Amino acid sequence: MSGKSRGSQAERIRDVMDAEGDAVATNTRGFNAGRYESVGKLDDYEALKDRAREIKEDAIERLPELIDDVAEAVEENGGTVYIADDAADANRYIASVCESEDADRLVKSKSMTSEEIEINEHLEREGVDVVETDLGEWVLQLAEEAPSHIVAPAIHKSRAEIAKLFEERFDPDEELESAEELTMFARERLGELVRDADVGMTGANFVTADSGTIALVTSEGNARKSVTVPDTQIAVAGVEKIVPQIEDLHPFVELIGRSGTGQDITSYVSLFTPPINSPSVDFEDTDAVIEGTGEDREFHLVLIDNGRMAMREDEDLRETLYCIRCSACSNTCANFQSVGGHVFGGETYSGGIATGWEAGISGLDTAAEFNDQCTGCSRCVEACPVGIDIPWINTVVRDRINDRTDVDAEFLVEGLTPDTERSGPGIQKRLFGNFETLAKLGSAVAPVSNWVANTPPAARALEAVAGVDRRRPLPSFSRRTFVEWFESRDAVPPADPDRKVVVYPDIYTNYMDVERGKAAVRALEALGVEVLVPPASGSGRAPLSQGMIDTARHKAETVSEELEPYLEAGYDLVVIEPSDVAMFTGEYERLLPEAAFESVAENTYEILEYVYGLVSNGADVDRLRHADGETTVAYHSHCQQRTMDLAAYSRTMLERCGYDVETNDVECCGMAGSFGYKSQFYEQSMDVGENLAGQIREADADVIAASGTSCLDQIDDLLEEKPKHVIELLAPAE
Numbered sequence: 155m156s157g158k159s160r161g162s163q164a165e166r167i168r169d170v171m172d173a174e175g176d177a178v179a180t181n182t183r184g185f186n187a188g189r190y191e192s193v194g195k196l197d198d199y200e201a202l203k204d205r206a207r208e209i210k211e212d213a214i215e216r217l218p219e220l221i222d223d224v225a226e227a228v229e230e231n232g233g234t235v236y237i238a239d240d241a242a243d244a245n246r247y248i249a250s251v252c253e254s255e256d257a258d259r260l261v262k263s264k265s266m267t268s269e270e271i272e273i274n275e276h277l278e279r280e281g282v283d284v285v286e287t288d289l290g291e292w293v294l295q296l297a298e299e300a301p302s303h304i305v306a307p308a309i310h311k312s313r314a315e316i317a318k319l320f321e322e323r324f325d326p327d328e329e330l331e332s333a334e335e336l337t338m339f340a341r342e343r344l345g346e347l348v349r350d351a352d353v354g355m356t357g358a359n360f361v362t363a364d365s366g367t368i369a370l371v372t373s374e375g376n377a378r379k380s381v382t383v384p385d386t387q388i389a390v391a392g393v394e395k396i397v398p399q400i401e402d403l404h405p406f407v408e409l410i411g412r413s414g415t416g417q418d419i420t421s422y423v424s425l426f427t428p429p430i431n432s433p434s435v436d437f438e439d440t441d442a443v444i445e446g447t448g449e450d451r452e453f454h455l456v457l458i459d460n461g462r463m464a465m466r467e468d469e470d471l472r473e474t475l476y477c478i479r480c481s482a483c484s485n486t487c488a489n490f491q492s493v494g495g496h497v498f499g500g501e502t503y504s505g506g507i508a509t510g511w512e513a514g515i516s517g518l519d520t521a522a523e524f525n526d527q528c529t530g531c532s533r534c535v536e537a538c539p540v541g542i543d544i545p546w547i548n549t550v551v552r553d554r555i556n557d558r559t560d561v562d563a564e565f566l567v568e569g570l571t572p573d574t575e576r577s578g579p580g581i582q583k584r585l586f587g588n589f590e591t592l593a594k595l596g597s598a599v600a601p602v603s604n605w606v607a608n609t610p611p612a613a614r615a616l617e618a619v620a621g622v623d624r625r626r627p628l629p630s631f632s633r634r635t636f637v638e639w640f641e642s643r644d645a646v647p648p649a650d651p652d653r654k655v656v657v658y659p660d661i662y663t664n665y666m667d668v669e670r671g672k673a674a675v676r677a678l679e680a681l682g683v684e685v686l687v688p689p690a691s692g693s694g695r696a697p698l699s700q701g702m703i704d705t706a707r708h709k710a711e712t713v714s715e716e717l718e719p720y721l722e723a724g725y726d727l728v729v730i731e732p733s734d735v736a737m738f739t740g741e742y743e744r745l746l747p748e749a750a751f752e753s754v755a756e757n758t759y760e761i762l763e764y765v766y767g768l769v770s771n772g773a774d775v776d777r778l779r780h781a782d783g784e785t786t787v788a789y790h791s792h793c794q795q796r797t798m799d800l801a802a803y804s805r806t807m808l809e810r811c812g813y814d815v816e817t818n819d820v821e822c823c824g825m826a827g828s829f830g831y832k833s834q835f836y837e838q839s840m841d842v843g844e845n846l847a848g849q850i851r852e853a854d855a856d857v858i859a860a861s862g863t864s865c866l867d868q869i870d871d872l873l874e875e876k877p878k879h880v881i882e883l884l885a886p887a888e
């Protein structure tokens with residue numbers, strides 16, 4: 155990416171944050187808080203998620219068979235099924251149905267699939283008036299804007315903006331101010347349009363193969379009107395919406411509302427088994443509300459491929475088809491909370507899962523426009539009701555985008571990018587993906603490197619060449635590494651240790667924050683553990699975050715070989731950096747042979763998890779440092795630490811050592827590894843971080859503590875106050 159394109163992207167992000175950021179943040183955080191509260195009421199939440207995933211896995215595996223079953227069921231009921239190869243094919247068929255009905259108006263309920271095929275534009279070119287009946291979609295139709303959220307399309311608009319829009323378009327007799335006034339005005343206007351419609355269109359949250367039943371989950375009831383008022387109904391759905399049988403709907407009904415908007419159940423869960431032979435409503439004679447038998451109704455189910463069957467055959471994109479379009483991945487994503495779908499989204503879909511959808515149906519060019527918004531923090535995996543590994547999908551797509559990239563002036567980083575990529579990542583990604591090499595060089599020539607790197611000329615050069623934002627101070631390198639410190643010390647190991655531990659020297663601990671490494675060693679030794687700190691390579695987290703999967707795999711293989719002798723000898727592997735814990739226990743499963751992965755994963759512990767385990771099994775907690783009087787700690791846990799359910803260990807150990815702990819509820823601090831260093835994302839990173847900074851300021855604590863490298867750096871930059879790693883507060887003094 156050139157400096158000019160980085161600048162354009164930064165400007166676009168800044169404009170959207172200014173115009174839409176506050177509304178998006180308020181609404182998505184509200185939805186997310188509601189999700190936490192609602193799922194907390196479910197005793198069987200995890201079991202429901204597991205069952206939902208099983209159903210989707212089975213359905214996608216048997217998809218060709220289920221498509222045939224749906225077609226048979228609908229046609230037996232008197233409806234018609236059309237299998238559309240792509241958007242153009244679907245649009246031609248839908249237009250032909252409207253033409254056969256001599257339709258002047260089609261009313262439709264909210265449907266992302268209809269957005270995907272752009273049916274509104276196609277029908278309007280054919281002379282059909284298309285009216286959105288979902289309030290948010292209607293607002294955007296009037297404003298001629300695209301949705302910014304899968305579930306709440308107008309999430310970026312304030313009440314005042316909607317009132318102004320209605321006033322400009324309709325000049326109402328009375329001023330519209332409250333939400334109730336706006337809603338009632340829209341209801342009246344839309345009611346008139348629905349009454350005169352010739353064709354109704356809906357999407358489908360699910361389609362059951364056994365009966366052809368269409369399940370619609372809505373908040374407004376407009377879908378029911380779109381189904382029952384016109385005599386002709388069309389339902390459009392991607393083929394992935396099919397589930398085997400109607401009983402399979404149960405876990406999805408329980409999960410979709412909770413996951414998306416925090417509702418225990420949405421206002422309307424409607425099951426239609428077409429062609430729905432219900433009589434038509436006579437709007438002219440309210441005393442005689444039924445007219446006829448409904449036998450003349452027509453129903454058309456348009457099942458759309460548009461790249462889905464190819465995604466089904468793609469090992470890495472296949473999981474995208476499990477998506478139930480709930481938007482939980484958007485609501486829980488700190489970056490999405492900052493900018494919404496008009497930045498973090500493609501032609502149709504938005505949020506974390508959008509990369510998979512856009513890559514599959516629109517292509518890599520579309521996905522490339524927003525793919526880097528995903529930082530791999532993994533918060534979305536926990537939120538997803540079917541457990542899709544969204545960060546991996548984003549990483550794979552990033553890797554594919556890299557493979558097509560033409561890299562200019564690569565000689566500028568010759569020797570600093572010893573990766574194994576076959577082609578393409580640009581200079582910025584190669585630089586950050588090979589940060590281990592830079593760290594080795596910076597440490598070898600420190601402190602000169604620290605002085606040079608932060609001089610104005612060097613900062614300007616790094617920004618121009620590699621997009622490293624000059625406003626972000628670079629980390630300081632330590633002349634003596636963590637490994638060198640350990641090798642030079644005279645400590646005597648315990649004669650009869652309870653446990654033997656290898657402390658993994660991650661890149662940041664080894665070359666920059668050596669003090670937290672020293673603290674980890676002192677704490678473990680105080681609790682009776684024999685400690686080793688052997689030389690070891692970087693985990694591969696840095697290249698993986700840049701989509702450099704070949705390099706990450708090479709790193710994983712190297713680390714596995716380096717650590718295996720210690721693991722075979724009975725040593726536990728203790729890791730300070732949470733993102734490396736996630737690598738060893740998660741991503742390595744995709745990068746290593748099964749046996750090698752299991753050897754590393756089964757023996758890996760996060761540092762505070764291990765300390766907690768030692769104390770719980772009899773180690774003397776009094777040998778750790780305790781709070782000096784009443785000391786309050788504002789503690790922020792790392793994203794992946796929370797995803798792995800490890801954050802509680804840090805809080806518990808702080809409390810056991812006498813600290814009063816204040817935590818926060820932010821999803822991410824905003825630095826996210828290299829994200830906050832990149833000039834195109836710097837302002838967004840700081841915007842995300844300000845939410846955390848505000849909560850820390852409000853806590854007014856004596857000490858600030860965090861668990862991850864990015865978090866520590868971001869807090870330092872936001873508050874100009876150096877936070878401590880938790881282990882530094884607990885380790886005995888030297």
